[in-house]
Amino acid sequence: MSLRYGILGLLAEQPLHGYEVKTRYEALFGGTWDLNIGQVYTTLQRLERDGLVGEVGERGDRGKQRYDLTPAGRDALHDWLQTPEEEPPQLRQDIYLKLLLISRLANGNLDTLLARQRRVYLQRLKDLGELEHQARRQGRDDLVLLVQGAILHTEADLKWIDVCADESRRAAHSIGGTHQ
Amino acid sequence: MTQVIELTQVSKVYNGGAAQTALDGISMSVASGEFVAVMGPSGSGKSTLLNMVAGLDRPTSGRVCVGGRDLTGLSEGELAKFRRTHVGIVFQFFHLLNDLTVLDNVLVAAELAGIKRSAARQQATALLARLEIADKADVYPAELSGGQRQRVAIARALVNRPPLLLADEPTGALDSRSGDQIMELIAAINASGQTVVLVTHDAKLAARHAQRVISMSDGRIVDDAVLEPAAGTRSLLTFQREEARR
Ligand SMILES: Nc1ncnc2c1ncn2[C@@H]1O[C@H](COP(=O)(O)OP(=O)(O)O)[C@@H](O)[C@H]1O
Ligand SMILES: [Mg+2]
Numbered sequence: 001m002s003l004r005y006g007i008l009g010l011l012a013e014q015p016l017h018g019y020e021v022k023t024r025y026e027a028l029f030g031g032t033w034d035l036n037i038g039q040v041y042t043t044l045q046r047l048e049r050d051g052l053v054g055e056v057g058e059r060g061d062r063g064k065q066r067y068d069l070t071p072a073g074r075d076a077l078h079d080w081l082q083t084p085e086e087e088p089p090q091l092r093q094d095i096y097l098k099l100l101l102i103s104r105l106a107n108g109n110l111d112t113l114l115a116r117q118r119r120v121y122l123q124r125l126k127d128l129g130e131l132e133h134q135a136r137r138q139g140r141d142d143l144v145l146l147v148q149g150a151i152l153h154t155e156a157d158l159k160w161i162d163v164c165a166d167e168s169r170r171a172a173h174s175i176g177g178t179h180q
Numbered sequence: 181m182t183q184v185i186e187l188t189q190v191s192k193v194y195n196g197g198a199a200q201t202a203l204d205g206i207s208m209s210v211a212s213g214e215f216v217a218v219m220g221p222s223g224s225g226k227s228t229l230l231n232m233v234a235g236l237d238r239p240t241s242g243r244v245c246v247g248g249r250d251l252t253g254l255s256e257g258e259l260a261k262f263r264r265t266h267v268g269i270v271f272q273f274f275h276l277l278n279d280l281t282v283l284d285n286v287l288v289a290a291e292l293a294g295i296k297r298s299a300a301r302q303q304a305t306a307l308l309a310r311l312e313i314a315d316k317a318d319v320y321p322a323e324l325s326g327g328q329r330q331r332v333a334i335a336r337a338l339v340n341r342p343p344l345l346l347a348d349e350p351t352g353a354l355d356s357r358s359g360d361q362i363m364e365l366i367a368a369i370n371a372s373g374q375t376v377v378l379v380t381h382d383a384k385l386a387a388r389h390a391q392r393v394i395s396m397s398d399g400r401i402v403d404d405a406v407l408e409p410a411a412g413t414r415s416l417l418t419f420q421r422e423e424a425r426r
Contacts, residue, residue, distance in 0.1 A: 115403035122407060165397060
C-alpha cells in the first residue's frame with residue numbers, strides 16, 4: 001500500500017503533523033491498519049527531501065512540526081490519483097504448485113487439499129461478511145467498499161477451487177475410475 | 181444433542197435411458213438448531229438430498245430419519261402427513277397458488293395439516309407480520325415482487341411450526357438485495373431455534389449465515405466444514421498485512 005501517496009492525499013486536505021497523519025490514515029481504513037509512527041516520520045522526511053512536502057511555520061520538535069503539500073507534491077498526487085493500477089493479477093502460486101505436485105504423485109488425490117482450501121476461503125467470507133455488516137452499521141460506506149473488494153476476490157478464489165475440483169473429477173473419470 | 185436429520189448410506193438412482201446415480205451412499209446428520217448450507221455444482225445431488233429429507237422422494241437404498249422417524253418405512257399417506265407437519269419447504273420459484281390471496285396461500289397449508297381455522301388464521305397473520313408483509317394479506321401473488329413472494333412461501337412453510345425448514349436455492353430467482361433480505365429472515369428464524377438446511381450457489385450468503393457448509397460433488401459429500409463464528413476485523417488485518425509484504 002502506498003503510504004507515500006496516502007500521506008500526500010491527507011496533506012492535500014490540510015497541513016498535519018506526524019501523529020495526525022497516523023491517526024487519520026488509520027481512520028481511513030476503519031482501524032484495520034496499524035501504522036508505525038516511525039514509518040510516518042521517515043516517509044515525511046523523504047517526501048520533504050523530494051520537494052513534495054514542506055514544513056509549515058517555525059521549525060520545532062518533530063512531534064509538533066506540521067507539513068503541507070508543495071505545488072510539486074500536488075502535481076505528483078494528481079498524477080498518481082489518475083493512474084490506473086497495473087499490478088499483475090494475484091496468482092495463488094503456492095496452491096497451484098501444490099495441486100500440480102499432488103496430481104503428479106502416484107495416487108495423487110486433490111480432494112483433501114481442495115476441501116481444506118475451500119474451508120479457508122469460506123471462513124474468510126464469513127469474517128469479511130461480518131466486517132461488511134459492522135461497517136454498514138457504523139455508516140462507513142467507504143470501508144464497505146474496501147471490504148466488498150476483498151469479498152469479491154475471495155469469491156473468485158472459491159470459484160477457482162471449484163474449477164480445480166471439476167477438472168480433477170473429469171481427470172478421475174477419464175482414467176476410467178471406479179466411479180460409474 | 182438431538183439429531184433432527186440422520187441419513188445412513190443413502191443412495192438414489194434414477195432409472196432413465198441410462199441409470200443416473202444422483203446420491204451415492206450419503207451419511208450425515210443435522211442436530212437440532214443447526215443452520216447447515218449445502219453447496220456444490222449443479223447436478224451434484226443437492227436437490228435430491230433435500231427431497232429425501234423432505235419426504236418428497238424415496239431413496240433407492242439406505243435410511244432416512246427425520247425428527248426420530250424412519251421415513252423409509254412410511255406409506256404414501258403417512259409420508260404426506262409427515263411432510264405437512266414436520267418440514268417446511270421453500271423453493272427457488274416460490275410455488276404459490278396464483279388464484280388464492282397471500283393469506284389463503286398460507287392458510288391452505290395449515291388446513292391440510294388439520295389445524296383449526298381460527299388457530300391457523302392467528303398463526304398465519306402473526307407470521308405475515310413477522311415477515312413484514314402483513315399489509316399484503318389480501319393481495320394475489322401476481323401483484324407481489326419476487327422477494328415478497330418468497331416471504332409468503334416462507335410463511336407457508338412455517339405455519340405448521342415444523343421443526344425443520346428446508347430451502348432449495350431460495351434466493352436463486354431474486355435480485356441480490358431481496359436475496360440478502362430473505363437470508364436475513366431465514367437467519368433470524370434459525371436464531372429463534374429453527375433448524376435450517378439451505379441449498380445455495382451463493383458462497384457469500386452460505387458463509388455469512390450458516391455454521392456449517394456441506395460440499396457435494398457427484399452425489400457424494402466431499403467436505404463437511406464447521407465454520408468458526410465470524411471474526412470481525414481481525415481477518416482483514418492479516419489480509420492487508422499479506423498484501424503489504426509483497
Ligand atoms: N427426476 C429425475 N429423473 C432423472 N434424473 C434426475 C431426476 N432428478 C434429478 N436427476 C439427476 O440427478 C442428478 C442430481 O440432480 P439434483 O439433485 O437436481 O442436482 P442439484 O440440485 O445439485 O443441481 C442430476 O444428474 C440430475 O440430472
Ligand atoms: Mg437443485
